[in-house]
Amino acid sequence: MKYRFMTITLLSLATLASCKGDKKESHEVIEVVEVEEVEVIPEMQKLTLKLEPKSDSKASGSVVFKEEDGVVKFTAVIGGLDEGMHAIHIHDKADCSSADGKSTGGHWNPTNEQHGKWGAAEGYHKGDIGNFPADENGNGTITMSTDQWCIGCGDPKKDVVGKAIIVHQGTDDFTSQPSGAAGARISCGGIIK
Known part of the structure; x- marks a missing residue:
């Protein structure tokens, strides 16, 4: 401008x-x-949150959302996992108070789509981030960028603030409804500004 x-x-x-x-x-x-x-130059928005263990797991880590020029970059770094693939999603409420992480509600789905793989023509939730691998030491990282999210913009179909990040014990199969049969919620972090 x-x-x-x-x-x-x-x-x-x-x-x-x-x-x-x-x-x-x-x-x-x-x-x-x-x-x-x-x-x-418009201000860059940045939000960092901690992931806490849930469901008697040791999974914890951090997530960074960084918005610049209408694109949000998401990076999650998680440790304390079992080796293999794990699902990660944005859930509806920034409430990690329950021991099993279920206080966050279901996947964030402001456009009322079927659960699926991010970017699939058949549809997907705005919270369907996907799967990431954990190595033999239990460490995993996932990064993605999208213009379908914003940080604190107030648009109910894009704004990630007030939601939660959930890491699952298992893998998202991208077809089971409504959540991909990804198993227990083993780590949680509220997306709070």
Whole structure:
């Protein structure tokens, strides 16, 4: 976004004579100074959250959402997992209070689609992030970018704030309804600004 700034200097001089009947003189000088165009860069939005173990697991980690130029980059780093594939989703409520993570509700699905693989023509939830591998040490990372999310923009079909990240024990099969049969919720973090 570009704005043009202009500075105006107003100088008013009044000359008053000390004798009765003399005229009052007033002079105004207006000086306009033009400044070059300045580009205003929109602020980058960033949100970091911690993932806590659920369902008697040891899975924990962190998630970063970073929005710039209408695109949100998502990065999750998780440890304490069993080796193999694990599902990760955005769930409907930022409430990780229950021991099993079920206080977060179901997958975030503001467009009322069927559960599926992210980007599939057949449809998918806005919270259907997908699967990621954990190595032999129980560590895993997943990264994605999308213009279908925003951070605190207030659009109920895009805004991730007020939702939760859930890591599952198993793999999302992308077909079972409503959640991909991914198993227990083993780690949770509320997306709170």
